[in-house]
Amino acid sequence: MNARMFLACLAIVVPVTPALAHAFLQHASPGAGAVLANPPKEIVLEFSESLEPTFSGIAVSDAAGHDVAAAHAVITGGSMHVALNSLAAGSYRVAWRAVSVDTHRTEGAYSFTVKP
Amino acid sequence: MRYLRPFALTATVGYAVPGASDASRSVEWAGALEYSLLYLQNNVQDQGFSNFIAHLTPIVEFSFSSPVDAGGTIGTFNPGLIWSGQHEQVAVEAILPVNHATGDNVGVIAQLHFYIDDLFPHTLGTSIFGGKP
Numbered sequence: 305m306n307a308r309m310f311l312a313c314l315a316i317v318v319p320v321t322p323a324l325a326h327a328f329l330q331h332a333s334p335g336a337g338a339v340l341a342n343p344p345k346e347i348v349l350e351f352s353e354s355l356e357p358t359f360s361g362i363a364v365s366d367a368a369g370h371d372v373a374a375a376h377a378v379i380t381g382g383s384m385h386v387a388l389n390s391l392a393a394g395s396y397r398v399a400w401r402a403v404s405v406d407t408h409r410t411e412g413a414y415s416f417t418v419k420p
Numbered sequence: 421m422r423y424l425r426p427f428a429l430t431a432t433v434g435y436a437v438p439g440a441s442d443a444s445r446s447v448e449w450a451g452a453l454e455y456s457l458l459y460l461q462n463n464v465q466d467q468g469f470s471n472f473i474a475h476l477t478p479i480v481e482f483s484f485s486s487p488v489d490a491g492g493t494i495g496t497f498n499p500g501l502i503w504s505g506q507h508e509q510v511a512v513e514a515i516l517p518v519n520h521a522t523g524d525n526v527g528v529i530a531q532l533h534f535y536i537d538d539l540f541p542h543t544l545g546t547s548i549f550g551g552k553p
Binding site for chain 1: 458461462463464465466471506507535538541
C-alpha cells in the first residue's frame with residue numbers, strides 16, 4: 305500500500321470531528337516575575353482553549369500563604385480573572401489550573417512582586 | 421538560579437543482547453536535555469515572547485552504544501529545536517558523531533508529529549474499552 309492509498313483509507317475510517325487540545329497559558333497579567341510599583345487589582349489569564357469553569361481556577365497567596373483573592377475566579381471562554389484585595393508590598397504567588405472543555409488538564413504557578 | 425528551572429533532563433539505559441552470536445552485547449544509553457521557553461515565559465519570568473517563540477524548546481539529544489565485549493563507544497549528539505503546537509510538533513536536529521568510530525559526517529533529522537488523540541478526540545483519541553472521555 306503506497307502512502308496515498310494509506311491516507312485515503314485513513315480519511316475513510318476516521319470521521320472528521322472538531323480538534324481539541326490542552327489549554328495553554330498564552331498571556332498573564334501581571335506576568336511571571338513581574339515587579340510592580342502599583343499593586344494589581346486583579347489577575348487575568350488568557351488560555352488557548354475554552355475552559356471548563358467547574359474544574360478551573362486561580363489561587364493567589366502572599367508570602368505567608370494567605371489567600372489574597374477578593375472573590376472567586378470568573379471564567380469566560382478561554383479567560384480567567386480574579387479580583388484581589390488591596391495588596392501590600394511583597395511577593396505573591398499565582399497558582400492556576402485549567403481544564404479545557406475536552407477535559408485535558410494543565411496547571412502552573414508563578415510569582416510577582418509589589419515594590420514597597 | 422531560577423533560570424535553571426526550565427531545564428529538563430531525561431535519560432534511558434538499556435542492555436542489548438543481540439541474536440547473532442558473533443555480535444557484541446552492549447549498554448545502550450541515551451537522553452535529552454531540554455530548555456522549555458514556554459515554562460520560562462509562564463512560570464519563571466515573562467520575557468514578552470510571541471506565541472510562536474514561546475512554544476520553542478531548544479534540545480540536545482544524545483544516544484550512545486558501549487560494547488561490553490569489544491570495541492569502543494559510539495554515538496551521536498543531536499542539538500536542535502522543537503516547536504510544539506496545539507496539535508502537532510516539529511523538530512529539526514543536527515546529528516554530530518562523537519568520535520571517528522561513529523562516523524565523520526554531520527547529518528540532520530527533521531520530524532513532524534501529530535497529536536492523534538487531540539486531532540480525533542472521539543475516534544482514535546478515545547478508549548477502546550469503556551465509555552467516552
